[in-house]
Amino acid sequence: MTRPVRLRVENLSKHFRLAKPLLLIGPTRTLYAVDDVTFEITVGSTLALVGESGCGKSTVARNIVGLQSPTRGRILLDGRDVADRANRKAVRRSVQLISQNPQSSLNRRRSILHAIVQPLRVHHLVDSWSQQVARARSLLEQVGLSAKYLDRYPSEVSGGELQRVTIARALAVEPTVLILDEPTASLDLSVKAKLLNLLRELQLQLDLTILWITHELDVARHVSDQTAVMYLGKIIEVGPSSKVLRSPAHPYTQSLLASLAVPDPSLRSAFRPLQGEVPSPIDRPTGCTFHTRCPQAFSICPRVVPNLTLVGQQHLASCHLLVPSPQSAASSASSG
Amino acid sequence: MIRYIIGRLIGSALVLLAVTALVFVLVRLTPGDPVGSFLGFAAFHDPRQAAALRHTLGFDRPVAIQYLFFLGRMFHGDLGQDPFTGEPVTKLLAERAPATLELAILTLIFSTVIAVFLGATAATHRGRSRDTLIRVGTIVGLSIPNFWLGLLLLLIFGLYVNGILPPGGFVPLTENPLDNLYHMILPVIVLGLPNLALISRILRSSMLDALARDYIVFARVMGLPERTVVSRIALPNAIIPTTTVVGLLLGYLIGGAVVVEVVFTIPGVGQLMVDSFQKNDYPVALGTTLFIATAFVTMNFVVDVLYAYLNPKIRDLYLGQLRSRDA
Numbered sequence: 001m002t003r004p005v006r007l008r009v010e011n012l013s014k015h016f017r018l019a020k021p022l023l024l025i026g027p028t029r030t031l032y033a034v035d036d037v038t039f040e041i042t043v044g045s046t047l048a049l050v051g052e053s054g055c056g057k058s059t060v061a062r063n064i065v066g067l068q069s070p071t072r073g074r075i076l077l078d079g080r081d082v083a084d085r086a087n088r089k090a091v092r093r094s095v096q097l098i099s100q101n102p103q104s105s106l107n108r109r110r111s112i113l114h115a116i117v118q119p120l121r122v123h124h125l126v127d128s129w130s131q132q133v134a135r136a137r138s139l140l141e142q143v144g145l146s147a148k149y150l151d152r153y154p155s156e157v158s159g160g161e162l163q164r165v166t167i168a169r170a171l172a173v174e175p176t177v178l179i180l181d182e183p184t185a186s187l188d189l190s191v192k193a194k195l196l197n198l199l200r201e202l203q204l205q206l207d208l209t210i211l212w213i214t215h216e217l218d219v220a221r222h223v224s225d226q227t228a229v230m231y232l233g234k235i236i237e238v239g240p241s242s243k244v245l246r247s248p249a250h251p252y253t254q255s256l257l258a259s260l261a262v263p264d265p266s267l268r269s270a271f272r273p274l275q276g277e278v279p280s281p282i283d284r285p286t287g288c289t290f291h292t293r294c295p296q297a298f299s300i301c302p303r304v305v306p307n308l309t310l311v312g313q314q315h316l317a318s319c320h321l322l323v324p325s326p327q328s329a330a331s332s333a334s335s336g
Numbered sequence: 337m338i339r340y341i342i343g344r345l346i347g348s349a350l351v352l353l354a355v356t357a358l359v360f361v362l363v364r365l366t367p368g369d370p371v372g373s374f375l376g377f378a379a380f381h382d383p384r385q386a387a388a389l390r391h392t393l394g395f396d397r398p399v400a401i402q403y404l405f406f407l408g409r410m411f412h413g414d415l416g417q418d419p420f421t422g423e424p425v426t427k428l429l430a431e432r433a434p435a436t437l438e439l440a441i442l443t444l445i446f447s448t449v450i451a452v453f454l455g456a457t458a459a460t461h462r463g464r465s466r467d468t469l470i471r472v473g474t475i476v477g478l479s480i481p482n483f484w485l486g487l488l489l490l491l492i493f494g495l496y497v498n499g500i501l502p503p504g505g506f507v508p509l510t511e512n513p514l515d516n517l518y519h520m521i522l523p524v525i526v527l528g529l530p531n532l533a534l535i536s537r538i539l540r541s542s543m544l545d546a547l548a549r550d551y552i553v554f555a556r557v558m559g560l561p562e563r564t565v566v567s568r569i570a571l572p573n574a575i576i577p578t579t580t581v582v583g584l585l586l587g588y589l590i591g592g593a594v595v596v597e598v599v600f601t602i603p604g605v606g607q608l609m610v611d612s613f614q615k616n617d618y619p620v621a622l623g624t625t626l627f628i629a630t631a632f633v634t635m636n637f638v639v640d641v642l643y644a645y646l647n648p649k650i651r652d653l654y655l656g657q658l659r660s661r662d663a
Contacts, residue, residue: 066557119558
């Protein structure tokens with residue numbers, strides 16, 4: 001029943017060295033955008049990557065599609081390293097990125113037909129012009145748009161329809177993996193629901209593997225099989241969405257869920273919503289990076305970095321509260 | 337599109353009409369008149385002769401009447417005569433226009449080509465040394481007054497390093513094209529430097545804007561080479577604000593050529609204009625001003641049409657306003 005792994009991210013770290021401050025005094029500082037992130041997605045399933053703004057979700061996506069190269073770690077697509085020059089071309093075709101703002105991701109000077117056909121040409125997939133148009137037509141149909149959209153320009157089409165166009169464009173090269181970077185963030189609720197269903201249908205039809213980046217936990221719950229929660233560049237909890245988003249183990253995930261709007265007040269979560277701001281990824285808190293905002297922090301938290309530990313079936317979280325004794329936490333910290 | 341063009345055309349004509357009225361009155365507000373400059377001391381010694389001349393030239397009539405006569409003649413293609421030489425103003429303009437137009441067009445080409453290169457380079461190397469160099473350089477270029485730079489270059493090439501570049505003078509294009517261009521080098525640099533700086537700064541910022549868009553990210557992810565991404569995708573999107581500036585600059589250059597023409601002794605409209613104002617030569621002053629205003633308004637019109645062509649949204653917006661006014 002278990003299917004093979006399609007995308008594996010192994011100990012991915014992306015650090016940015018910042019420019020020297022004024023007068024070149026002081027040490028060079030480093031921004032830890034992504035720190036030692038590991039996850040894998042099996043063929044045909046969806047992993048939701050959730051977290052607040054600035055926690056490094058999009059940096060993970062940019063590293064996977066090759067816009068940035070990792071400081072450390074590897075990214076494997078079907079077991080092959082995407083950083084290898086030999087695999088570059090295949091990766092560019094197999095992995096497609098859809099960003100949150102469809103207006104920005106389409107060249108406003110070019111028609112929708114051009115947008116869809118361009119990847120076909122760049123990847124030398126279709127020869128004749130009539131074939132290209134026919135392909136564009138069927139792709140639009142696949143995302144629920146009629147062929148009359150082909151001659152329109154992005155400014156003449158609504159946001160929800162444009163997002164369908166970017167999906168059609170991504171599907172043009174028959175990818176196996178879709179990276180969705182907050183695909184519904186700029187859409188209103190009814191349009192959003194339709195798009196979620198469309199993506200679900202396409203995934204079943206085409207056996208797509210999806211990495212879904214979002215800060216909306218209800219969206220994550222709706223679309224994903226697995227969920228990984230990021231905080232300040234690290235994954236602090238990962239596991240089946242049914243576990244992570246219903247009975248979370250980490251205090252951070254618990255607080256995030258508590259901040260969700262629930263229609264029925266009697267169903268409100270017992271956990272307290274988060275207070276305060278995310279600390280800067282340049283001057284990260286010591287020990288557990290979440291200790292500055294954690295409602296349950298105790299003595300060991302500022303001193304020792306917690307490791308991801310198994311808290312249920314395939315369910316991992318990194319929190320000292322979840323470790324049987326402080327001693328084992330201390331020993332695991334010294335090894336990490 | 338035709339409706340848009342007609343609308344813009346009518347607007348331009350109204351602007352020109354307003355310009356003639358304004359200049360007509362302003363010129364007459366300056367102290368003295370052409371008769372005074374023409375007769376010199378004789379005007380003091382013989383007021384009757386002056387009055388007679390004023391009468392023959394029509395300057396004794398009310399300004400409003402004079403203006404109407406001027407308009408009547410203007411619509412027949414007659415801008416009056418230079419009272420000093422008796423030559424028609426249109427003929428003077430026709431003689432002087434080629435040098436000015438050539439200077440303006442050469443300057444425009446020179447500054448646009450270099451500015452697009454500099455602006456794009458600065459944007460793609462944002463924050464690095466090349467960007468800093470271009471930004472500082474363009475600020476310096478914008479800050480140098482062109483009469484000062486003109487005089488400085490005149491001094492350098494006229495006095496210290498002889499024989500490399502001619503420090504002034506003009507050879508008609510029809511006479512010797514190469515020599516003509518050779519004489520244009522210094523004036524074009526002086527006139528072009530601030531414009532070049534301005535265009536490259538504008539292009540840099542709109543280019544940065546375009547480069548931050550997701551379609552650029554998409555093109556890169558698709559594996560298009562960076563050069564294609566910059567020149568084929570980012571640049572066409574960034575060029576729209578630049579076209580406005582470039583178009584308006586041509587109008588500005590024709591007017592701005594005055595100083596450069598005087599410094600480098602180029603027999604253009606600008607020089608004619610300076611002379612005519614010094615002599616209180618109403619018809620020629622009016623004619624030259626009208627010439628420059630026409631150039632400006634024409635370029636404005638061309639830019640508007642080009643803009644509507646480049647960005648259909650603008651045309652629709654304008655027509656939408658017309659329609660709502662009709663309703």
